[in-house]
Amino acid sequence: MMIEPSKVRDEPDLAALRSGSEIEFYRLVSSNQSLMLRLAMIYCPSRAVAEEAVQEAWVAVIRGLDGFREQATLRTWICRILINAAHRLSGRESRSLPFSALDSSPDDQLPAVDPDRFIQSGPWAGHWSSPISDWIRLPEAALLSGKLHDIVKAAIADLPESQRLVITLRDVEGCSTSEVYEILDIHDGHQRVLLHRARSRVRAVVEEHLSTDVD
């Protein structure tokens, strides 16, 4: 049974924040800043603009603390503020729902694996035409090397925006499905389609790298 990271994460003490606890504010910042920057960088043309969006979001968070209604978690509320700031600073038209733009990209319809990898006809149609390798047998060093992380990171950066958003929140930052729903307004089913496509693509990139590099 997997434990959802969000269940483990401490929720900040809202009352302490509202009464001005700097320690609590630092905790809030350190537990959200990395996610905010990563999200902002998906929308903003440069890192500098993304950092500006993060700063602007914090200002809005401080101003809005008293008005925050606890229907959402602080984290998802902060993310939505951040996304609005990032939209504005990067000159996108503002939308009441940040993700009405999450139209499916033609790329979302692509198969997870190149159809040529499967036998096309005969009694074995649909089965692998050549075996899939067991990465568990790879030298641990290959899996743990920073290089493989860099390849994954680059593959994620190359994904269409909607896929990049969902995989960043779910797999990079460890958000739960319901948090992603609160932040992006994408229902479970659509999230899974985007996540599926994103993970499939990243796997293919890693496979390609390993087949040329580790043999």
Add this chain to the structure above:
Amino acid sequence: MRETVCAQLVEQVTDYLEGALSPEGLRSLEEHLTSCVSCENYINQVRTVIRLSARPGEAARTELDETVLQMFRSRKAVQDSHDDRAVEGEG
């Protein structure tokens, strides 16, 4: 229900890992896995990719701008002055 083949399994792997398959779908997929090492490896590859994606602290935290902290402090100062007035009002 027809037996799952490899080309179908690769499209179901996310639903499988997310626990979103129907009971029949799950049964059919797991039955396929008992006889297909490549598909078992494929699913483990996807699991590896998920592990590799999670790298905490990668985005290098930006330092919190001093003005933001000042704002947080001044918010408290404003609050305190309100509180003081409230106390004076009571007295």
